[in-house]
Amino acid sequence: VSENQPYRTAFHFQPPQNWLNDPNGPMYYGGVYHLFYQYNPYGAVFGNRMIWAHSISYDLINWIHLNHAIEPTEPFDINSCWSGSVTILPGNRPVILYTGVDANNYQVQNLATPKNLSDPFLREWVKFSKNPIMTPPNGIKVNEFRDPTTAWRGLDGKWRVIIGSELNNHGMAILYQSEDFVSWTKYQHPLYISEETGMWECPDFYPVSINSTNGVDTSVQNPSVKHVMKASFNSHDYYTLGNYDSQMERFISESDFTGTSLDLRYDYGKFYASKTFFDNVKNRRILWGWVNESDSTEDDIEKGWSGLQSIPRRVWLDKSGKQLLQWPVEEIETLRDSQVSIHGKKLSSGAVFELSGITAAQADVEVFFEVPELEEAEFMDPTGVDPQLFCGKENASGNGRLGPFGLLTLASKDLTEQTAIFFRVFRGPRRYIVLLCSDQSRSSLREEVDKTTFGSFVDIDPRLEKISLRSLIDHSIVESYGGEGRTCITTRVYPMLASDEGMHLYLFNNGSSSVVISRLDAWSMKRAKINGKESLRYRA
Numbered sequence: 316v317s318e319n320q321p322y323r324t325a326f327h328f329q330p331p332q333n334w335l336n337d338p339n340g341p342m343y344y345g346g347v348y349h350l351f352y353q354y355n356p357y358g359a360v361f362g363n364r365m366i367w368a369h370s371i372s373y374d375l376i377n378w379i380h381l382n383h384a385i386e387p388t389e390p391f392d393i394n395s396c397w398s399g400s401v402t403i404l405p406g407n408r409p410v411i412l413y414t415g416v417d418a419n420n421y422q423v424q425n426l427a428t429p430k431n432l433s434d435p436f437l438r439e440w441v442k443f444s445k446n447p448i449m450t451p452p453n454g455i456k457v458n459e460f461r462d463p464t465t466a467w468r469g470l471d472g473k474w475r476v477i478i479g480s481e482l483n484n485h486g487m488a489i490l491y492q493s494e495d496f497v498s499w500t501k502y503q504h505p506l507y508i509s510e511e512t513g514m515w516e517c518p519d520f521y522p523v524s525i526n527s528t529n530g531v532d533t534s535v536q537n538p539s540v541k542h543v544m545k546a547s548f549n550s551h552d553y554y555t556l557g558n559y560d561s562q563m564e565r566f567i568s569e570s571d572f573t574g575t576s577l578d579l580r581y582d583y584g585k586f587y588a589s590k591t592f593f594d595n596v597k598n599r600r601i602l603w604g605w606v607n608e609s610d611s612t613e614d615d616i617e618k619g620w621s622g623l624q625s626i627p628r629r630v631w632l633d634k635s636g637k638q639l640l641q642w643p644v645e646e647i648e649t650l651r652d653s654q655v656s657i658h659g660k661k662l663s664s665g666a667v668f669e670l671s672g673i674t675a676a677q678a679d680v681e682v683f684f685e686v687p688e689l690e691e692a693e694f695m696d697p698t699g700v701d702p703q704l705f706c707g708k709e710n711a712s713g714n715g716r717l718g719p720f721g722l723l724t725l726a727s728k729d730l731t732e733q734t735a736i737f738f739r740v741f742r743g744p745r746r747y748i749v750l751l752c753s754d755q756s757r758s759s760l761r762e763e764v765d766k767t768t769f770g771s772f773v774d775i776d777p778r779l780e781k782i783s784l785r786s787l788i789d790h791s792i793v794e795s796y797g798g799e800g801r802t803c804i805t806t807r808v809y810p811m812l813a814s815d816e817g818m819h820l821y822l823f824n825n826g827s828s829s830v831v832i833s834r835l836d837a838w839s840m841k842r843a844k845i846n847g848k849e850s851l852r853y854r855a
């Protein structure tokens with residue numbers, strides 16, 4: 316394993332070594348945030364004996380690694396303990412539902428409970444003696460039945476949970492019900508079945524308030540909420556909004572999943588198998604997602620690790636009711652260190668301007684752009700335009716009228732290597748169109764790295780508000796939030812020249828019209844304490 320680790324992150328969650336994937340069972344319990352995650356203790360690649368690793372935190376930023384929570388030991392999970400969720404039962408009793416890959420390689424659902432509820436770290440978990448509690452139903456492939464959600468309790472007092480599955484290319488959420496959380500009955504029809512998608516992994520189903528940015532408990536059902544259905548397929552996390560009809564036991568979506576760029580996604584870059592939980596201390600719903608590598612497997616092995624968790628994000632419904640908004644949890648701001656600010660600076664056509672005074676490889680940048688010459692915008696008919704493909708073609712080095720303008724992150728001094736996070740603004744048939752791109756094409760001189768460019772539209776009207784971008788830059792990851800959390804793009808970057816000290820951060824404008832940085836605040840970020848071993852005592 317390499318000693319030289321320029322790509323390890325400073326404030327993103329990662330274990331000291333080896334492979335990580337999905338976040339599992341996030342929760343708040345006894346004053347402590349818990350994060351479990353899919354982990355291969357035996358190497359930097361996915362494995363055939365996956366376990367639930369476990370870490371805890373007081374602030375979602377600094378973490379203490381604990382012993383593994385669940386490992387393959389029994390016939391019902393001997394070939395892996397796969398993804399699942401936590402539900403907190405009445406009386407403040409957390410339970411884990413997880414997928415076991417059993418001795419026959421069937422996917423089954425299992426239950427585990429804490430050994431000692433008075434240990435706020437919940438270090439030890441006991442598997443239920445009568446596992447499995449759900450086995451693949453008739454007609455469902457035995458290897459397409461996994462990833463139980465957090466359960467919710469209906470008005471009739473019964474518990475419900477959904478499991479990801481698929482039938483003839485219809486991804487779906489199979490619904491189970493239970494009176495006692497132990498014996499579960501499959502409901503006659505799925506809670507939702509999509510037109511045409513792949514197998515649904517890691518579904519998530521939860522209410523969001525219509526008139527408030529606060530989160531609500533997963534069991535809340537009343538006219539003041541809408542429901543979110545999230546499904547992971549085609550390497551992306553798609554969601555749709557709708558209503559949960561609890562009488563009919565159906566989720567009525569406002570628009571079906573198509574698996575195309577028309578679908579809503581949490582993130583238009585790398586972000587998968589995510590999961591939310593309700594944090595009742597701060598009344599917010601928090602989203603975690605797995606961000607995988609874009610480096611080669613050989614390089615992952617050489618580095619000795621693979622995979623990150625995103626910065627935990629608060630998630631709530633936009634005022635428009637048409638989409639979710641996301642924002643890094645406020646606790647991340649405690650890592651902010653030295654700051655630079657800019658007010659009212661013009662970026663003329665062709666400008667490249669270095670933002671010095673902060674650590675370019677470890678930064679939090681928030682910028683608001685103003686576009687004074689909106690009437691200069693080129694025309695675009697967005698019908699049929701795939702924004703990701705568009706960003707790949709019309710990259711940062713090209714020039715339009717309004718944009719590309721934005722940030723050049725993780726850049727070498729001579730700009731040979733650069734990851735451009737930028738906007739383009741167009742005039743559409745009815746309104747202005749804003750596009751956010753994350754251009755990896757020049758991110759690294761190394762050839763084996765996947766440099767796919769990402770992009771999506773941002774639903775803002777530049778006549779009424781400034782075009783904002785917040786990027787969290789952390790050595791080999793850039794997490795960007797466009798339009799105050801309307802469009803997120805996360806990317807992984809492995810620059811060769813831009814070593815730690817040699818990293819630079821620039822603002823640029825390649826459009827023919829000038830733009831104005833109406834406000835910019837950027838901070839060096841401190842390193843979070845993400846410890847190799849349990850090293851803090853419980854602070855009573």
Ligand code: FRU
Binds near residue numbers: 588
């Ligand atoms: C999603 C997934 C889940 C499965 C887990 C195994 O990334 O494939 O469906 O439970 O990872 O680690």
